[in-house]
Amino acid sequence: AQSVTQLDSQVPVFEEAPVELRCNYSSSVSVYLFWYVQYPNQGLQLLLKYLSGSTLVKGINGFEAEFNKSQTSFHLRKPSVHISDTAEYFCAVSEDTDKLIFGTGTRLQVFP
Amino acid sequence: EAQVTQNPRYLITVTGKKLTVTCSQNMNHEYMSWYRQDPGLGLRQIYYSMNVEVTDKGDVPEGYKVSRKEKRNFPLILESPSPNQTSLYFCASSLDRAYDEQYFGPGTRLTVT
Numbered sequence A: 001a002q003s004v005t006q007l008d009s010q011v012p013v014f015e016e017a018p019v020e021l022r023c024n025y026s027s028s029v030s031v032y033l034f035w036y037v038q039y040p041n042q043g044l045q046l047l048l049k050y051l052s053g054s055t056l057v058k059g060i061n062g063f064e065a066e067f068n069k070s071q072t073s074f075h076l077r078k079p080s081v082h083i084s085d086t087a088e089y090f091c092a093v094s095e096d097t098d099k100l101i102f103g104t105g106t107r108l109q110v111f112p
Numbered sequence B: 001e002a003q004v005t006q007n008p009r010y011l012i013t014v015t016g017k018k019l020t021v022t023c024s025q026n027m028n029h030e031y032m033s034w035y036r037q038d039p040g041l042g043l044r045q046i047y048y049s050m051n052v053e054v055t056d057k058g059d060v061p062e063g064y065k066v067s068r069k070e071k072r073n074f075p076l077i078l079e080s081p082s083p084n085q086t087s088l089y090f091c092a093s094s095l096d097r098a099y100d101e102q103y104f105g106p107g108t109r110l111t112v113t
Helices: none
Strands: A003-005 A010-014 A019-021 A024-026 A032-038 A044-050 A056-058 A064-068 A073-078 A087-094 A106-111 B004-007 B010-013 B019-025 B031-038 B042-051 B054-057 B076-078 B087-094 B108-112
Touching (some): A044 A056, B004 B087, B010 B019, B019 B031, B019 B087
Antiparallel strands (some): A003 A024, A064 A073, B031 B042, B042 B054
């Protein structure tokens, strides 16, 4: 069965520093992978997704993620964060057309 | 404006009093789903629907019902709410499949006392 592990529940970082949010998944078949962001008091919105093709995926707001099949990982990165990136970030996986499984989330706190 | 709407946004109720949370999308999406968000547990899928009259259980369906009589609407029904259903609920829709971009509603914060 598919599952997602987000290794860090909170990541504090200073503004303009790089950040990596880690995500590992478990699946016995090919998967589709996603990162969603939730700003305070809002619903989630898609940051980026991997369906197939290039393993480096670029998303909105300068974020990117790399699919690593051998390590079953899909870590999210940004070279220089802004205060406005403060939010909760969710990794998600789908094995098929029906279900989408989310991780427990990582709260990114950017300090000035 | 393309959007998913949920009503009500906030609801406080008592144990056992039936309630319905409505969800509507105006994007002609086939796929709709309900999630609950709890601290430390992330989002967990309650039910999903791939088309009108087609619904199926997610990971945490106990205590919930749904219906999909029209493409645009996907209400979540709690026949006899209990305190452990206190949570933040999100409705989402996508074009066709779970792996299409999910568009989320603003959320409904439910408290059951």
